[in-house]
Amino acid sequence: MPENNRQLIIVESPTKAKTLGKFLGAGFEVTASNGHVRDLPKSKLGIDVDNNFEPDYTIPADKKEIVTRLKKEATSAKDIYLATDPDREGEAIAWHINFILGAKKSLKRIAFHEITEGAVKEALANPRPINQALVDAQQARRVLDRLVGYKLSPLLWRKVRIGLSAGRVQSVALRLIVDREREVEAFKPTEYWSIEAKVRDGGQEFIATLLRRKGERIVISSAADADLVEVDLRKLDLTVSDVKDSETHRQPYPPFTTSSLQQAAANRLGYTSKKTMMVAQQLYEGVELGGEGSVGLITYMRTDSLNLSESAIAGVRAFIEGKFGKEFVPPEARHYKTKSKGAQEAHEAIRPTLATRSPEAVKEHLNRDQLRLYELIWQRFTASQMAEATYQKRAIDISAGEYLLRASGSKISFPGWLKVYAVAPEDESKDEEAGHANDNLPQVKTGEKLTLLDLAKLQHFTEPPARYTEASLIKALEEYGIGRPSTYAPIISTITSRRYVEREERKLLPTPLGVAVNDFLVANFPGIVDLNFTAKMEGELDEVAEGIKKWQPIIAEFYGPFAKHLEEVTETAKRVKIIPQLSDKICPECGKQLVIRIGRFGKFLACSGYPECKHTEKLIEKIDAKCPEDGGDIVLLRTKKGRPFYGCSNYPRCKYMSWHKPQSGLQAESKTTGDKPGSKPAEKDDAAHETPVAEAA
DSSP states (O other): OOGGGEEEEEESOHHHHHHHHTTSOTTEEEEEOOSOSOBOOSSSOOEETTTTTEEOOBOOGGGHHHHHHHHHHHHTEEEEEEOOOSSHHHHHHHHHHHHHTTOOTTEEEOOOSSOSHHHHHHHHHSOBOOOHHHHHHHHHHHHHHHHHHHHHHHHHHHHTOTTOOOOHHHHHHHHHHHHHHHHHHHOOOOEEEEEEEEEEETTEEEEEEEEEETTEEOOBOSHHHHHHHHHHHHHSOEEEEEEEEEEEEEOOOOOBOHHHHHHHIIIIIOOOHHHHHHHHHHHHHOEEOGGGOEEOOBOOSOOOOOOOOHHHHHHHHHHHHHHHOGGGSOSSOOOOOOOOTTOOSOSSOBOBSOTTOOHHHHGGGSOHHHHHHHHHHHHHHHHHTSOOEEEEEEEEEEEETTEEEEEEEEEEEEOGGGGTSOOOGGGOOOOTTSOEEESOOOOOOTTOEEEEEEEEEEEEEOOOOOOOBHHHHHHHHHHHTOSOTTTHHHHHHHHHHTTSEEEETTEEEEOHHHHHHHHHHHHHOTTTTOHHHHHHHHHHHHHHHTTSSOHHHHHHHHHHHHHHHHHHHHHHOOOOOOOOEEEEEEOTTTOOEEEEEEETTEEEEEETTTTTOOOEEEOOEEEEEEOTTTOOEEEEEEOTTOOEEEEETTTTTSOOEESSOOOTTEEOOOOOGGGSTTSOOSSOTTGGGOOOOOOOO
16 A cells, blocks of 8 residues: 555554554554653743743653654655544643644544444544644643642742642642541540340340430440449340341442542552552553453543443343343343533443453453452443342341340342442441341341340440541542542642652551641632632633633633732741651750651651751661561661561561561561562552662651
C-alpha cells in the first residue's frame, strides 16, 4: 500500500498501541504520544492573567523528539485518528496533538471505553470532532490549579517553610485529615458495660444480650451498676417472651466506579489508590495472554458512571446461567442509577471486557497484583447481575423480670450473588437491637423456660471518630463532591509526597508540617479550603464540560478577589512556627531535649537548640517484637525515598525486613522472598522501585 494511503492512529501509551495494533489490518499504523505533548511551562506561571487567562503552552524538552516523530508520521498518512482516552484529559491530549500537527482537516477523533476489536472498529466507523467543551473543562482545571499553586506556594515559602507548595483540591483533603485528627485528640471516651447471658434450651446453648429494663434501653455506665444488674438477673427466671422468624433479601452491589474500586482495593487488598490505578491501567491497556497476544481485560478505569452496555449484561447473564444455574439469574437484568451529578466522563462502569474470561482463565498470564485486582473487578461485575441472596433470620426475646434479653441468628438459605462476591467485614452493618449474633438458634416456643448457665459483664468505651484511611478519604471526597475520578489518587499521592500527611497502619495522619500549612491556609484563605466552595467549583467545571458555561468567566470570577486577598495576606500575615513533636531523648552535645522533625528522608531527631546546636541523629522507633533471624529488636526504618518498613535493629548486618508491622509482644514471622530487601513487595505502590535502606536525615 502506498505510504500516503496509510491510516495513522495516535494513542497515549506504547502498551495501548500494541493492543490496538492486534485488531487492525496492514493499512493501519498505531503510534504513541507518551501522554501530553504540550503543557504549561515549569519555570513561570504560563498564564496571561491580563489577556483572558490565555495559557502559554510549550513543548517540554523530553517531548520534542516525540513531537518530531509524530509530525513525520502524520505527513505520510492519508487519515489520522486520535484515539486518546475517553475523558477530559484524553480529549485535551487529542486537542494538543491536533495543534502540533497543524490542525489537519483529515484528522478525526475516535473514543472507546474498552480496547476490544468490536469497540475499536465501531469507533473507527463513527469518528467525531474533538469535543471542545471537554477540552475547555480540562483547561479550566489546569489553569485554576496553576494559579492557586503558583501564587500560594511562594507565600508558604515566606510564611511557613522554604520549598512548600499548595494545591487547590489537595489543601481541602489535607483540611479533612487535620480536622479529623483534632476531633480524635479532643475526644473523651465514655465508659459503658454490656451483659451477655449464656442460656440453654434442652441440649442447645446460645448467647443473649441484655437490651432493656422496664421497656427502656438499658445504659450501664459503671462496674458497680453492672454488678447490681448481674445480682438481679441471677435471681430471676428466664422465659421466652417472643420468637420472630423472617426472611430477608440482600441485593448485590453495583459494578465498580473509580471511587468504589479504590475503596474496595484498599479495604480488601491493601492497595493504595495510586497502586490501584497503576494496575488498572495495565489491565485496561492490554496484557499478553499467550497465543491471543495483548488483550485489554477491563473497560476504562476512570469513570463515575454505573451504566453497563446491553451486550455486556447479556453476556454475563448467559455466563451466570451456564456456570451456576438458572436460579442464579434474576428475572430481569439489573440497571444501576448513577448518583454522581456530574457523572459523564465515561459511558460505563468498570467491568471485564469479556465476562467469560474468568480470573482462573487468565491466572497464568498475570502477575499477582494484576490477578488480584482483575479478580476483584470480575467478581463485582458478575455479582452485580446475579440473583439476590436470601437469609433466614430468627430473633428470640427473653424476659427476666423487668429485663429483656435478645438473641439473634441467621443463615443463608440461598447464596445468590454471594456465591461470587463475599461480603467484607466493613460492609456489614451492626444492628444494636439485634442482640448477640449466634450461628444457629434452637426451635423454642413462647412461654418456654430457659436455664441460665453464666453471665458475662463486658466493659466498653466509646471510640473517637475513625481516622481517615485512603478508602474513607476517597469516599468523603466523593460525597462532598470534591475532585473527580481522575484526581482521587493524585490528591492522596501529593499530600503524602509533600510530607503533609503520613501513613501509619493504613491511617492517614497529619504531620506537624501539614498542620502548620493547613492552619495557615484556613486562617488566611478560608475560601480556598472551604468544602462548599471546592464542590461548587467542581460543579462549574462540569457545566463547562457540558457546554453550558465558558471557562474564562469562571476563572475571572475567582481570580480577581483571590489576587487582591493574596496581596493583603502577603503584607499582614505572620510567619507560622511549626511545633515539632518532643522526644524523650536528650541532646548529647548540649543537653537540650531532642525533637522529631521531618526531612527529605522522613522523620529524624534534631536538637531543640537549633540553630545554636546543629546535632541530628536517626530516629529509631522500636516495635515490641523480636527479629526471627537474630533476635534483635524490630525497629521502624526507611527506604531511600523515605518509605517506612520494619527491620532488625542490627541492620545492615541482619537483612530481615517487612512492609507490615509485626504484632506487638511476639516474635516477628519470617517473610518470604517477596518481603526481602531489594525484592518486589506484593502489596505496596511504587515499592517495587525501592530498596529498603535506612537513611540518616
